[in-house]
Amino acid sequence: MSHITPDAEQATGFPPLRVGVIGLGFAGSTHLDAFTALPGATVVALAGKEPERLAELGSSRRVPHLYADWEDLVARDDLDVVSIGVPNDLHHPIAMAALNSGKHVFCEKPLAINGELAAQMVEAARRNNRVLEVAYNHRRRADVQYLRGYLDEKPLGSVYHTRASWLRRSGIPGLGSWFTSKATAGGGPLIDLGSHVLDIALYLLDEPRAISVSAVGHSELGRAGRGGGNHRVSGGAAGLDFDVEDFTSALIRFDNGSSMQLEASWASYSKANEDIEVELLGSVGGARLHVDNYATSGTLTLYADVAGAPSIVSPDVRVPSGHHKAVIAEFIAAVQSNDHAGHHGEFALHRSRIVDAIYQSILESREVAIV
Template structure:
């Protein structure tokens, strides 16, 4: 177990994973005066040494494995930025040691493993959080305020999607192996859109899911990102590809609302796009851009004094990973952790699981509403 920290002492943070996402967490921790980044872990020797120099870590703060880091670094908080199949092993080890956990999305490779993480957080009474950084976009935050104000009325239908023209993140790498990633774009980028939609709609419970998945590009070695590595094709001209490259799901929500969700790594579209569309009884909203996944943009369609009106709200800055880390630390510093055991992230995992099962069995899957433990 981590040693009790003296009041006012900085939190001791560690990061598992040396890639881009892990470095976002390292940057966020080092930007905080009340946090000391004391350890990083990863198997790659050169990046580990380089990042150790960059963040001013001694050799004692550099680890190949997460087990040694958790056992030796006396951590208060840990970020998990590894391939998806390692989220649960790292989180379970950290929670057992009394360390609060912030994981990259998704929670785990399936809901069963995610549920084990949530139960471990409850048992240890430690924070378990997931870095859904895209809900910290400026357009998402502005739209959330509008919804909460009642300006759009009852949100009864939503559409959300993230589509790429050619963006499979590493053909033949861990991203495209089901045992390591859990799934394809629905698990990778679709879960961001699911999180954003449920967050904006006020967290309605998912009651049923009907979905389909397709793999038309990846098995042929097509659709890969130009900036990501590709495993060489075999003699038959194919590369290892065990997941979908496009998914679509229709989700029935509590209160009668519905959500149409789509995600793709590769498809013949004009350009990449990310969007959320909300249909409300008093107004509608379109978030995102049809020409860019990264451009914050928000339109609101309503009436003012009986006259149709199109509004373009002013947007604040994107918070991204830094804000996700800040929100996690705010939970850690709260006096009560009973509401922060990862239940919201588990709801997303259950919807994704149901979508994959629906696609496999070609039928609608009903979800049992989980009971919240005290």
């Protein structure tokens, strides 16, 4: 029995969206909890490969229909939404099947393992007039939102350079699992962590178009079996070869003349440990977001000249958790709106194209144009 309540309809003015969630790991269970908690949706189906966890989540969250395979969930004709929290290589086949059978899709990042597959997903969303949204949840942090509002007042002048990074001391997720195989993940920390800080930076900068990148990548620790982290991977290690990078650094040029240095590492012999940073250098001011080990306060610094003297301001912005829930609430609102324009995954596709160009630049040791 589903748990649709009259209250849910009253709260939003719409009947709750019927949602199927695929994946039982961190991502899938976070989607499940967010959709369950929000008044505009009810989770009626859940899929995943771990039978005990499937039964436990199904029973504790009162999900009536449980499946081992995503194909059986997507085949249901009574779902409005499919929510994807599975290894990266499965995002494309699941999204295509869901969009082509008339469902809206909420997908984990990255949209796909490469730009070509991501473009097919965006095209399918447009053709079927369905919403395709990606879980770039970190942009919903309160400090990022504060910065976004601050930048709207143009206090930095023109931002000519951005530094964006997510760096770990020792945090390769599941050495030997799907995370560290090019075929299943599409890449290493760049596609995993770098795509989040790239998203935050592009969002803050008002979406300039990237025109070229020049990048380097290394995999000294991962290939030697060092730098493993404690991220729990649902399927466990599958004994796959480590054939992705564990460190990337890229210089990106934008169509407005500005530039960005993007760095991502899963492991390196350095001080950084779960260190997230986005620093904006402007013609009359600067701003820095620095999240040290998932800090929830003290993350913002603003730089300006005040009465001619270099000055520093540290806004006191507290960061509650629950960023996935905020993104999923936006997704539900987009589905409920009749106008889905701009909600077909276009922003995520731009990020995938940049990531593609970075990997190509690493492979070919040259600057790569993005057309």
